[in-house]
Amino acid sequence: MDFTGLSAFPLTPLVDDKLDEAAYVRLIERLRTAGVDSIGALGSTGCYPYFSRNERATALRLATEHSGAVPVIAGIGALRTRDVLWLAEDAQKAGVSALLLAPVSYHTLTEDEVFDLYAAVTRELSVPLCVYDNPGATHFTFSDGLLARIAQLPNIGSIKIPPVSALERIASLRSQIPETVTLGISGDAIAVDGLNAGCGIWYSVMGGLFPEAALTIARAALAGDTAQAREHSAALAPLWDLFRRYGGSLRVIATAAELLGAVAAPCLPAPLRTLTGDARRQVAEVIETLRLA
Template identity: 65%
Template sequence: MFPGLSAFPLTPMNEDAIDEAAFVRLVERLVAAGVDSIGCLGSTGSYAYLTRAERARIAGLAVAHAGGTPVIVGIGALRTRDVLALAEDAQKAGASGVLLAPVSYQKLSADEVFGLYETVSRGLSVPLCVYDNPGTTHFEFSDELHGRIAQLPNVRSIKIPGVPAEPDAARARVERLRALIPPHVSIGVSGDAFAATGLNAGCEVWYSVVGGLFPKAALAIVRAAQAGDAQEAARLSGRMQPLWSFFGQCGGSLRVIATAAELRGWAGHPSLPLPLNTLEGAARQRLAALLDELELA
């Protein structure tokens, strides 16, 4: 399912409306850079803060301006009926695939999660990516559950939250999962700091936050890994380590990426839905300096 760089853009917004013009500009930047796919309405796209109508609008805009680049649309929601409705909207918009996290207020069981994917996958006409993101869903997939879900119709990728930092351990982790899933189901790494290690360990896709704003930097890492130059991929990722570390210092990547979009003039301020806020004061100044140091533009 769309190997290479899957770039996840921000959905710029304020309390009144989505900034559609800013979103379109971000999508067009990704197309111009040559990303392999675009993932709208992921966590970076703030899908959980949007209405069904807003999500349908964003999906339509992404497809309309993707220029033939495959668009993957997030369809996560609290209730299965809503996931099914969002899947229908995404397919009507022309999405090339959908991304589903097991979102819930109550902690889900493994059987409940399997039932969700079984129900949703049965009605799809496009590929589905399983979004394994325990940091937001508070559900931890076992490899065995991934193996069960990977047998379902239309499941074509698994987005894992990261890999061990040590290369041999990372490869062992990917190989354990690969042994349980069919060959037509790709393994994708997320967590930008782990991307190069994951790609070098056998992941076919990088589902990237930073790629949604700075696609050239992310593409350089992906293309090095795809060419078999593990050392260069690791070097390029290491150069970005100050930014990866800053993500951790700020409680995650979303506020950092949104602030970076504001600093570069690609989104207005505010660009996140309240109660979320972009960075201010010393943290904002530090990020501005980092972007310049890393030559991210």
């Protein structure tokens, strides 16, 4: 897998507090049909920490069975290195093309502890791994120096950087990591800027539900048509505003999926909840206004 283009991250929907296999398959098949470049199963949008090992294995089996030729990237984050290794083994047995790992923690980790985690995991892999820098969720912030050290490990294929300070970091990181390791941007609202600044892949939340809209932006940006990419991204400003207003993209996208009938309600693992009241009506209005249905 080459970690380029649009990587779409779908929800892992629930029904009656169990994995909604039928809805999940529909989401995966829609991404395959749309022609995304990869599918990020069990990412943050997929709420990976909330699922058991068996539930994760089932989700990955369904993803690989229904993704066709589209590569699947599997999230394997967990608190203990032992569990991460088990999840990596399960994911590879399911036939994924790559892995995604964030340094999940309860107690704040040190840089040496995080490096040791990636060193232990990469030694056991037969597929490449993406380093997931997500300080908002993990409460760990990678320094550029640590990312450069990790990038020298075997089987590192990509680094997924967060939107905060992303544009200032791209040139610095690019000069410190091997050419074989791609930089990827998360944070949908600034994806265009990240792609134009040198990122080779967009790890997209909205792409997991609205792949066509995300592909329009990604294809234009990666083809060098900056003006068109910016125009398409600017047209989605009401969606980006909802992401900012409601604490990130997860609840907005999950609410949109419920409103569209793509998943049952409630689709998120408790205690997480989708939006209600005025917030829910705002999501419905944005879907209609932007013709995302």
